[in-house]
Amino acid sequence: MGSDGVFVGQDLYSGSSFVYDPWVLYAQGVITAPNVVIAGIVGAGKSSLAKSLYSRSIPFGRRVYVPGDPKGEHTAVAEAVGGKAIALGHGMINRLNPLDAGHRPNGLDDAQWTAQVTARRRDLLGALAETVLDRRLTPLEHTAIDIALQDAVHSSDVPVLPMVVDRLLDPRDRDNRLAEDGRIAGHALRRLVAGDLAGMFDGTSTVRFDPTLPMVSLDLSRVTENATLISVLMTCASAWMESALLDPHGGQRWVVYDEAWRLMAHPALLRRMDAHWRLARHYGIANMLIFHKLSDLDNVGDHGSAMRALASSLLSNAETRITYRQESDQLGSTAAALGLTGTEQTLLPTLGTGQGLWRIKHRSFVVQHQLHPAELRLFETGDRARG
Ligand SMILES: Nc1ncnc2c1ncn2[C@@H]1O[C@H](COP(=O)(O)OP(=O)(O)OP(=O)(O)O)[C@@H](O)[C@H]1O
Ligand SMILES: [Mg+2]
Known part of the structure; x- marks a missing residue:
């Protein structure tokens, strides 16, 4: 497969070195x-x-x-x-805030960046609620989450999940139908804040994805x-x-x-x-x-x-x-x-x-993938590695 790429090991048919790099092959048009x-x-x-x-x-x-x-x-x-x-896990000190803005790419203006963060937060909250509920959200539930999210973002520079849950379960100044529409999604997300999954997602992040x-x-x-x-x-x-x-x-x-x-x-x-x-x-x-x-x-x-x-x-x-x-x-x-x-x-x-x-x-x-002895030690898995 050419000579550009990382060394993998030996081609057992030809006996020669086998190298591989998906980006090189893509650039050469070998793969799409x-x-x-x-x-x-x-x-x-x-x-x-x-x-x-x-x-x-x-x-x-x-x-x-x-x-x-x-x-x-x-x-x-x-x-x-x-x-x-x-x-991450129960009893670990690390916490992550699902509403973190995340990494800002170069070249986005403020409006584009805000739109991107808003879309990501909305998608993520929807996905989290769907995961806990184990079903797709209805359009009404999406709207209720959206409005609760907007309220939370307006009320704080660092919105966190408990704010969204509060507003979902108690949408002040909004009509009652909204509370009805968001009730089930609100209870689903509440599990991440007060239920058995509490403690990992309900505050500002202590770790950062760099x-x-x-x-x-x-x-x-x-x-x-x-x-x-x-x-x-x-x-x-x-x-x-x-x-x-x-x-x-x-x-x-x-x-x-x-x-x-x-x-x-x-x-x-x-x-x-x-x-x-x-x-x-x-x-x-x-x-x-x-x-x-x-x-x-x-x-x-x-x-x-x-x-x-x-x-x-x-x-x-x-x-x-x-x-x-x-x-x-x-x-x-x-x-x-x-x-x-x-x-x-x-x-x-x-x-x-x-x-x-x-x-x-x-x-x-x-x-045949060839491992360097140092790699073999570093990659060691299973009981032997755990001692
Ligand atoms: N190319 C290799 N040369 C020599 N030993 C190897 C090689 N690849 C793997 N091993 C050995 O086999 C062991 C199991 O490998 P590895 O954990 O990569 O398997 P796996 O297919 O990912 O297994 P699992 O399905 O359990 O995840 C490693 O600990 C290593 O010692
Ligand atoms: Mg494995």
């Missing part, structure tokens, strides 16, 4: 979108490959965002490259198994990140979704991922989506649902598909999804750790 999908069984070496791909690209000026790291395994890498990992760092990751390993909480945290984080991502001068950035099958179960998150996927080209973003088997995508939402369609569009918009070892019952569906030849299909169950079948557009490579 820089997104990458990696699938393989537990322990096949997917996360290690991801860590090498992104950390080896940092010296070339690329930045890395991990908007949700359920195992906390990217934290050590973030720190080693001079970035930062933000750990998009100028080489790497930022959101460590969710301390979040107890609470699907709503993970979803709410990731939704906030991706909104933060969006403000940085949507800076056309932000440079080339990896956005890594490790353990993506967990994240894709949340509809509001999946819609955001899909939006980022579509924006990738324009903003210099390369998304990386990691899961176990391609049929994970078939388990998203109900058959024929919008969620399922979104999940499969993620796959079809990734022209780099890296398949690590697959269980034998997955071979047929994997081969069908990726358009593999019979030989490639029979190869999949024989792949060893760190070996993958790379499909870049219509070309195939079998690559």
Whole structure:
């Protein structure tokens, strides 16, 4: 695949070095979108490959965002490259304010910036309410949230979620129908302020997402198994990140979704991922989506649902598909999804750790990812790493 890019390892067919860089291939017109999908069984070496791909690209000026790291395994890498990992969860001191204005890109005038912040806050509050309610909001509920948000923004320079909840549940000087329309959304958001999710989203932020760092990751390993909480945290984080991502001068950035099958179960998150996927080209973003088997995508939402369609569009918009070892019952569906030849299909169950079948557009490579001993120590996951 040419000689420009980061070193990945050895091409097992030709014996030569294999290098890869989605931005280079995009610039050369080899691929039309820089997104990458990696699938393989537990322990096949997917996360290690991801860590090498992104950390080896940092010296070339690329930045890395991990908007949700359920195992906390990217934290050590973030720190080693001079970035930062933000750990969130119950009992942690860190708090984030979903209404933060976020990163202001250069080149926006005040009116454009205000419009952008307003739109982001509105979207985020809507997404948070939908996540807690586990359904889409009605137009009336959107309006009620909008008005409560406007009131909160007018009354404070640093609006926080409790202000919005107060106004939703008690819209002074407004007519009663508004209170009725916003009541359920108000109670949903109240859960983040006074309910079981209190303490993380109800004040000013104690941590900042600094998009100028080489790497930022959101460590969710301390979040107890609470699907709503993970979803709410990731939704906030991706909104933060969006403000940085949507800076056309932000440079080339990896956005890594490790353990993506967990994240894709949340509809509001999946819609955001899909939006980022579509924006990738324009903003210099390369998304990386990691899961176990391609049929994970078939388990998203109900058959024929919008969620399922979104999940499969993620796959079809990734022209780099890296398949690590697959269980034998997955071979047929994997081969069908990726358009593999019979030989490639029979190869999949024989792949060893760190070996993958790379499909870049219509070309195939079998690559042994080579880890430097220092990387091996830094990337070490599982029981051995925890001691
Ligand atoms: N290219 C490689 N060369 C040598 N060892 C490797 C390589 N890739 C991974 N390993 C070893 O395999 C272990 C598991 O790798 P990794 O955590 O990347 O797997 P994974 O596919 O992400 O697993 P999971 O599905 O559990 O997340 C690592 O701790 C590392 O020791
Ligand atoms: Mg992994």
